[in-house]
Amino acid sequence: LNRRLAEFGTTIFAEMSALALRTGSINLGQGFPDTDGPEEVREAAVRALRDGRGNQYPPGPGVPELRAAVAAHQHRFYGHLGVAYDPDTEVLVTAGATEAIAASLLALLEPGDEVIALEPYYDSYAACIAMAGGTRVPVTLRPSAEDGTYSLDLDELRDAITDRTRLILLNTPHNPTGTVLDRAELTEIARLACERDLLVITDEVYEHLVFEGEHLPLASFPGMRERTVTIGSAGKTFSFTGWKVGWVTASPEMIGAVRSAKQFLTYVSAGPFQYAVAEALALPDSYYTGLRDDLRTKRDLLADGLAAAGFRVFRPSGTYFVTTDIRPLGEEDGFAFCRALPERAGVVAIPNAVFYDHQDQGAPYVRFAFCKQEKVLQEAVDRLRAL
Numbered sequence: 001l002n003r004r005l006a007e008f009g010t011t012i013f014a015e016m017s018a019l020a021l022r023t024g025s026i027n028l029g030q031g032f033p034d035t036d037g038p039e040e041v042r043e044a045a046v047r048a049l050r051d052g053r054g055n056q057y058p059p060g061p062g063v064p065e066l067r068a069a070v071a072a073h074q075h076r077f078y079g080h081l082g083v084a085y086d087p088d089t090e091v092l093v094t095a096g097a098t099e100a101i102a103a104s105l106l107a108l109l110e111p112g113d114e115v116i117a118l119e120p121y122y123d124s125y126a127a128c129i130a131m132a133g134g135t136r137v138p139v140t141l142r143p144s145a146e147d148g149t150y151s152l153d154l155d156e157l158r159d160a161i162t163d164r165t166r167l168i169l170l171n172t173p174h175n176p177t178g179t180v181l182d183r184a185e186l187t188e189i190a191r192l193a194c195e196r197d198l199l200v201i202t203d204e205v206y207e208h209l210v211f212e213g214e215h216l217p218l219a220s221f222p223g224m225r226e227r228t229v230t231i232g233s234a235g236k237t238f239s240f241t242g243w244k245v246g247w248v249t250a251s252p253e254m255i256g257a258v259r260s261a262k263q264f265l266t267y268v269s270a271g272p273f274q275y276a277v278a279e280a281l282a283l284p285d286s287y288y289t290g291l292r293d294d295l296r297t298k299r300d301l302l303a304d305g306l307a308a309a310g311f312r313v314f315r316p317s318g319t320y321f322v323t324t325d326i327r328p329l330g331e332e333d334g335f336a337f338c339r340a341l342p343e344r345a346g347v348v349a350i351p352n353a354v355f356y357d358h359q360d361q362g363a364p365y366v367r368f369a370f371c372k373q374e375k376v377l378q379e380a381v382d383r384l385r386a387l
């Protein structure tokens with residue numbers, strides 16, 4: 001393994017899911033639902049396979065049906081904020097959001113460019129910045145004692161920008177803290193990006209999983225459309241993480257750049273699933289609100305249960321993760337805690353330290369996923385209360 005990647009090793013998600021399997025534990029580690037998405041969307045994939053749609057290389061930018069559906073989705077949910085994309089020139093289908101992140105960074109960074117990312121950050125950000133030859137500059141979201149949430153210090157963000165900063169890699173709703181950036185924060189991020197002439201890659205894969213407040217796409221803020229790459233994923237929105245269908249919306253110039261990288265990574269993404277996701281995106285509003293309401297109930301079940309088990313809980317406004325502080329349990333090392341948890345309680349979780357450069361900042365925090373059936377969450381809570 002070369003020096004760029006040496007520090008990354010095996011992703012924590014693979015490690016912890018393997019641990020869950022080996023020990024027969026309840027897996028609240030890796031974020032994937034234990035119930036598949038809508039039957040009719042699965043049927044749409046089967047139909048596409050049978051009808052021979054997408055069984056050979058689909059078009060590089062994605063099948064026209066899916067590009068049109070992505071553009072229609074952006075307009076349906078964010079049109080009132082002025083968001084509109086041309087399906088032919090401003091949408092690119094990718095192999096999940098993961099490829100969208102990689103291709104965007106590979107396309108937009110010069111070696112040595114600095115990238116600002118909110119810390120704790122999703123693990124592929126650091127690896128992809130490294131593969132692109134960039135330097136990551138973390139800006140740490142801090143837990144606030146008063147209201148049990150994490151917040152962004154805009155002064156820290158401002159101070160992190162240097163003459164070498166090329167882009168900000170944003171994520172809202174934010175994995176793993178569940179923070180949803182609000183209008184004031186996004187307004188200031190947009191202002192800074194314009195003032196310092198920065199590009200922004202914004203990972204909005206949890207856009208529909210917002211329980212309090214509202215998801216606002218950064219691209220809808222003044223001056224941002226031309227400098228923002230927005231990323232979405234069918235894995236999160238339709239509970240098909242195994243299909244690996246994601247998308248990018250951006251200006252024609254930025255889409256062209258990201259496509260240049262994508263064509264040499266995967267060339268294209270799996271054909272039949274693209275047709276099925278096109279149908280999924282057109283599901284009625286009740287699907288989207290149903291998904292959110294279901295996850296809100298699960299959030300409350302897990303967050304309340306973890307609090308009753310003695311964890312300090314940061315109740316997430318969005319995503320399907322809840323971050324906890326284990327110090328009230330007399331623990332301080334999240335890694336050690338998570339490695340021992342299968343044996344002690346038959347539950348797997350993720351140590352947030354893996355999402356930090358400043359390991360000391362992340363040490364006592366542990367993330368649990370609640371995209372699981374209620375009876376599974378209840379069983380996990382019962383086990384954790386017996387700790």
Ligand code: PMP
Nearest residue numbers: 096097098122175203233235246
């Ligand atoms: N971004 C974030 C913040 C994520 O949590 C994830 C993973 N679930 C991804 C990107 C990757 O999404 P995908 O599975 O579509 O590649």
Ligand code: GLN
Nearest residue numbers: 013014029030031032175
């Ligand atoms: N995004 C998911 C999580 O944060 C996992 C994705 C993966 O395993 N790469 O848990």
